[in-house]
Amino acid sequence: MGWIGETVDSIKSIQIRQVLSQAVSLGMIVTSALIIWKALMCITGSESPVVVVLSGSMEPGFKRGDILFLHMSKDPIRAGEIVVFNVDGREIPIVHRVIKVHERQDTGEVDVLTKGDNNYGDDRLLYAHGQLWLQRHHIMGRAVGFLPYVGWVTIIMTEKPLIKYVLIGALGLLVITSKD
Amino acid sequence: MHSFGYRANSLLTFAVTILAVMCAMASFSDNLNTPSPSSQVEVLSINWFQRQPNGNDEVSMTLNISANLQSMFTWNTKQVFVFLAAEYATPKNSLNQVSLWDGIIPSKEHAKFWIHTTNKYRFTDQGSNLRGKEFNLTLHWHVMPKTGKMFADKIIMTGFRLPEEYR
Numbered sequence: 001m002g003w004i005g006e007t008v009d010s011i012k013s014i015q016i017r018q019v020l021s022q023a024v025s026l027g028m029i030v031t032s033a034l035i036i037w038k039a040l041m042c043i044t045g046s047e048s049p050v051v052v053v054l055s056g057s058m059e060p061g062f063k064r065g066d067i068l069f070l071h072m073s074k075d076p077i078r079a080g081e082i083v084v085f086n087v088d089g090r091e092i093p094i095v096h097r098v099i100k101v102h103e104r105q106d107t108g109e110v111d112v113l114t115k116g117d118n119n120y121g122d123d124r125l126l127y128a129h130g131q132l133w134l135q136r137h138h139i140m141g142r143a144v145g146f147l148p149y150v151g152w153v154t155i156i157m158t159e160k161p162l163i164k165y166v167l168i169g170a171l172g173l174l175v176i177t178s179k180d
Numbered sequence: 181m182h183s184f185g186y187r188a189n190s191l192l193t194f195a196v197t198i199l200a201v202m203c204a205m206a207s208f209s210d211n212l213n214t215p216s217p218s219s220q221v222e223v224l225s226i227n228w229f230q231r232q233p234n235g236n237d238e239v240s241m242t243l244n245i246s247a248n249l250q251s252m253f254t255w256n257t258k259q260v261f262v263f264l265a266a267e268y269a270t271p272k273n274s275l276n277q278v279s280l281w282d283g284i285i286p287s288k289e290h291a292k293f294w295i296h297t298t299n300k301y302r303f304t305d306q307g308s309n310l311r312g313k314e315f316n317l318t319l320h321w322h323v324m325p326k327t328g329k330m331f332a333d334k335i336i337m338t339g340f341r342l343p344e345e346y347r
Binding site: 060061076078079080081082097099100101102103104105108111117122143144145146147148174 | 185203207258259261263265271272273274275276277278279282284286301306320322324325326327328329330332
């Protein structure tokens with residue numbers, strides 16, 4: 001028996017009050033994470049304020065697993081900026097650098113061409129078939145800040161779901177069995 | 181209270197906090213550096229200049245680019261991305277930026293350079309406005325930090341003009 005028996009006893013001995021307070025504190029953790037995320041969305045104006053770099057197309061600047069902070073302001077897009085864009089028919093957004101900009105005189109609309117620093121050619125091959133330029137609505141934000149390595153946590157979690165479940169299970173067990 | 185789990189937890193929290201503070205300080209220290217870069221660009225020759233079948237003007241040129249960006253490097257600098265863009269206005273477009281050449285400078289030793297090159301990306305207009313067009317060549321740079329905020333700035337060089345006729 002020993003350890004297992006003690007654990008079972010401790011689970012049995014939990015009172016309803018304790019269970020409730022633990023549920024509340026767990027809820028607080030989840031909701032505060034949500035609040036922080038939504039607040040970031042409001043401040044940065046980007047629908048995903050933080051992205052993880054998934055490919056090596058911007059090496060050696062950005063490596064796989066680095067985190068980028070995005071900002072979406074009203075400022076016009078200019079050559080050299082690193083933007084995150086969505087192409088029609090692709091689910092995963094791409095982080096690349098703007099190399100050409102043509103801004104209309106009358107409407108202020110922009111045509112933008114991008115390229116990955118580590119890629120040989122520009123991104124026309126990645127765009128939807130026949131698409132030559134990106135427009136404003138394709139662009140989700142521009143990268144303003146950078147934090148290395150932290151994104152590996154999410155890459156590992158998405159690629160090895162088992163680790164995610166083990167981690168969640170262990171945390172849950174810890175919450176249930178902790179005595180204070 | 182003083183179980184292994186608690187000690188490990190507080191140690192981890194403390195370590196992550198210190199790391200975050202150090203990253204923030206490293207990023208902040210970049211503000212103390214005031215770079216004084218210099219650059220010079222020459223258009224040596226226009227190799228060819230023509231109108232494509234789709235009606236857009238395209239030009240190929242040979243450039244001589246020299247720059248000294250050494251003052252940009254601090255201890256938090258991972259690399260500097262530098263590129264030269266042709267910038268001009270047309271009746272249709274209030275701004276056209278066409279990148280002609282770019283490069284990645286990995287360290288301070290390589291930040292003083294001199295390069296003789298044709299344009300790496302195609303210098304193509306949206307339309308047929310390039311004959312006799314005056315344009316600026318702007319050297320832009322983006323400083324990528326080891327961690328933290330990215331910086332960007334530019335040097336504008338004016339007074340370049342394309343030929344009046346196709347060749």
